[in-house]
Amino acid sequence: MCERTRVLIARRDSRRVCGPCAGHADPYACPHCGNPRSYMVRGLCDRCTLRDQLDALFDAVPATTRSRFEPMRAALLECDQPRTVLNWVRNSHSARLLTDLAAERTPTHEDLDCLARDVGRGDAQTIDYLRGILVTYQVLPERDELVARIERHLARTVRSHPEHALLLSPYVRWSLLPRARRASPRPAGSKHRIRWAYTRINTAVAFLTAIREQGLDLADVTQHQVDAWLAGAPSTRYEVRDFVVWAARRGHSHPLLVPHRPKKAPVGLDEDSHWELLHQSLTDTALSLDVRAASAVLLLFGQHLARIAALPVTALSEVDSHPVLVLAETPIRLPEPVALLLAELAAQPPPSGWAVNSPHRWLFPGTRPGQHISSIALARRLATHHIPIRLARTTALVQLANDLPPAVLAPLLGLHPVTAEHWRRRAATDWTAYLEARRSTREGGTPVPAAIDRKDAPPTIG
Structure with a gap:
């Protein structure tokens, strides 16, 4: 057989085959490339239609600035799912806005800011979406x-x-x-x-x-x-x-008291349930790789899902030939099962051609160009597999606060010092033994672990 992607319209040796393999012309073939025609457009396949649409869009750009859009045009054309890009080009407000702006000149951040000031919140979100695409494909420089x-x-x-x-x-x-x-x-x-x-x-x-x-x-x-x-x-x-x-x-009012927003006392998991979930995350290959990795970081380090979702690939590195994860300021030495899991996740290719030419690579990439997954979408994935997010985070933070003093915990996990002290009080840890261990080390007694005693060594968790 021809091994090509075609519509199966005939039979040969009791098997369904395409027209050319049966000796007939293929009435469903795209006249440009021979791939099946699209049901969305007349006469052409999705990719050839996309090429024509992109030509019409970027040929309208002034010749003096057209080269700025070449990386974007190439990335959109190479998308694994051309129908997705075709829908964006033909139907989205942001694509129409790009067409209007690019017909005059290459839009700048200042141009988009001026537009965003004069429109409602919904239109401002459209402008921000377009800005993200232009930054992803290097038409605009990055900015804070x-x-x-x-x-x-x-x-x-x-x-x-x-x-x-x-x-x-x-x-x-x-x-x-x-x-x-x-x-x-x-x-x-x-x-x-x-x-x-x-x-x-x-x-x-x-x-x-x-x-x-x-x-x-x-x-x-x-x-x-x-x-x-x-x-x-x-x-x-x-x-x-x-x-x-x-x-x-600042003297604008009398001293007034507003208490902190009342919060319910967090409830955690029992120790057996916590470690059972962690073992499942590290060993259950039936779960998707991103769910396993996200739940492992959650169960070990008690990170907010918003921070887990925004972890870049560069957060994984090595210190003294040991794999580490950088969540804030201090690299954390990873246990081997966790290091292998995160390394496998980082080695996965981007989900589609949308991410081509993106200056960022995320451990948990999203569906938008150059963007990581949203914390809401990640939470839904974890909840589907019955991973209790809030309970898991509380348990992890209490256990870490029980093992590490606030001065170590805050830069390790990116917590505010007040927050780290709050979790220390919740763990109700007495640090007398820890301080005595440090004092005895200086006097020649039993040494404390090097990862804690040395400032340049990453702590080991797990």
Whole structure:
């Protein structure tokens, strides 16, 4: 047989075959390449139709800047699933926006920012999606989206509530933005910091609007009025604590008390269930590789799924010929089963041609060009296999806090020092023995493990 992809329309020796193998013409063949025609378009296959569509799109680009789009055109044309790209080119708002912008010149970040300021949130998401594609295919340079997105949200909020501009603008620029930058030094970790800033801006606006409706200025607000506002809605209002503390320190209000958002005490797994799940993750080949790897990182290191989903391939490396995983500042020496599992995951090819020419490679790639999987999609995959995410994370953090002091745990897992201290108190660990071991080592006693005593050696977990 011809071993080609064709429509089977005849029989030969009791087997279904294509027309040419049976001595007939193939009425379903694409006239350009001979592959089966597409049911979406008339006369051509998906890939030939895609080539024509891309030619029409990029030939309209001025000749002086057309070369900037060549990596993007090549990557889209080489996609393993041309119908996916064809749907994007023909039907998506972002593709139509690209057509309009590219007909004049190569769009810049500033062009997209100007468009995003003047549209609603839905259209702004379309612009951000297009920006991500252009960055992925190196049409636009990379930049830190955290500052731009937060300032854009501030501008949109001030435009809707100009009466709050004198308080919101300095609060965001001198309080939220510096802390967001410090907490998210890498682009991969910026998405949750953007949501963190959005929540605080929106809550501050809601609080200022509520007191204004009562005919009050911020300087006139009393503790009773703050308590009444907090009690009038779900616990998300407690996020106003950040703004209230800032306002009091700057003399815009009286000292007001807003407690931390109430949280339920976390509940963990029993030790047998925890290690049974970890053993399943490391040995059960019936599970998909990404589920096994994500659950192993979750069960061992207690990481948020948002951080697990954003792990780049470069997080895996070697120190002194030992495989390590870098979650924050300190490399963690991996046990052999975990190292082999993550190495196998990193060695997998990208899921499709969408990822060609991407400057980033992720351990858990997503379906969007150059993007990692979303934490929501990863959570669904784990839940499908009955892995209790919150319980597993709590158990892992309690066990780690029971074995390591907060000063080691915080840079190891990327936790804030206050958070690391919180988990230490939950684990109720007495560190007297640990400190005594370090003192006796300096005096010639029994040495503590080198991975803990030496600052340059990565700790071993597992």
